[in-house]
Amino acid sequence: MAFDLLSRRSKDREKYGDRLPPGQKVVNDWPVLTYGGTPQIDLETWRLRIFGAVDREMELTWEQFQALPSATVTCDIHCVTAWSRMDNEFEGVLFQELLNHFRPLPSAGHVMAHCYGGYTTNLPLFDLMRENVLLAYKHDGEELTPSHGGPLRLVVPHLYFWKSAKWLRGLEFIEKEEPGFWEVYGYHLRGDPWKEERYS
Numbered sequence: 001m002a003f004d005l006l007s008r009r010s011k012d013r014e015k016y017g018d019r020l021p022p023g024q025k026v027v028n029d030w031p032v033l034t035y036g037g038t039p040q041i042d043l044e045t046w047r048l049r050i051f052g053a054v055d056r057e058m059e060l061t062w063e064q065f066q067a068l069p070s071a072t073v074t075c076d077i078h079c080v081t082a083w084s085r086m087d088n089e090f091e092g093v094l095f096q097e098l099l100n101h102f103r104p105l106p107s108a109g110h111v112m113a114h115c116y117g118g119y120t121t122n123l124p125l126f127d128l129m130r131e132n133v134l135l136a137y138k139h140d141g142e143e144l145t146p147s148h149g150g151p152l153r154l155v156v157p158h159l160y161f162w163k164s165a166k167w168l169r170g171l172e173f174i175e176k177e178e179p180g181f182w183e184v185y186g187y188h189l190r191g192d193p194w195k196e197e198r199y200s
């Protein structure tokens, strides 16, 4: 049993090298990890709010969000519970694209992602600024299912996946770092999988 797991891990390592962070094993399915239930979201009343320390607060309807230029990002998913899912294709709107419509104030070093259902997670602004951070509505060519965060989720490929907030409803720009839902319970404030920043 233990030996099986070890040999599987070393095969993953052979295939993917440093793409696979330490302590992770590759899965081929896509597990659902949600605390609580899947919220019911009506696209008619759906809104994405950009607020806090920004030059211009915004509230986008689904229609307005769909009208933004879309992009595709191919990336690997690394969950802190030790599974990784390789080669995912997400489609949506790049965070960098949103920055064409507002600017964070110079004092805004951090962001709190807010979700339908009440989940939150905190991120340093510089992590959202990476060129492949996406607000995604599709995965592998299909609309994101509700259990995986549809209609819209955050995808931050270089951090553990608990930072990739499902059912995203707002990005709040803040000056001082504050812990989100799991971070209050001891998950790491940043969550870099290659440094195994699992818990703090």
Ligand SMILES: Nc1nc2c(c(=O)[nH]1)N[C@H]1C(S)=C(S)[C@@H](COP(=O)(O)O)O[C@H]1N2
Binding pocket: 030, 031, 032, 033, 034, 035, 036, 079, 080, 115, 116, 117, 119, 120, 147, 148, 149, 161, 162, 163, 164, 165, 166, 167
């Ligand atoms: N709103 C919300 N977002 C969330 C979560 C959650 O419980 N609620 N779970 C997080 C965790 S711990 C992980 S690993 C990923 C899981 O995404 P998946 O269910 O699509 O695999 O979503 C993250 N985003």
Ligand SMILES: [Mo]
Binding pocket: 033, 079, 080, 081, 161, 162
């Ligand atoms: Mo997770």
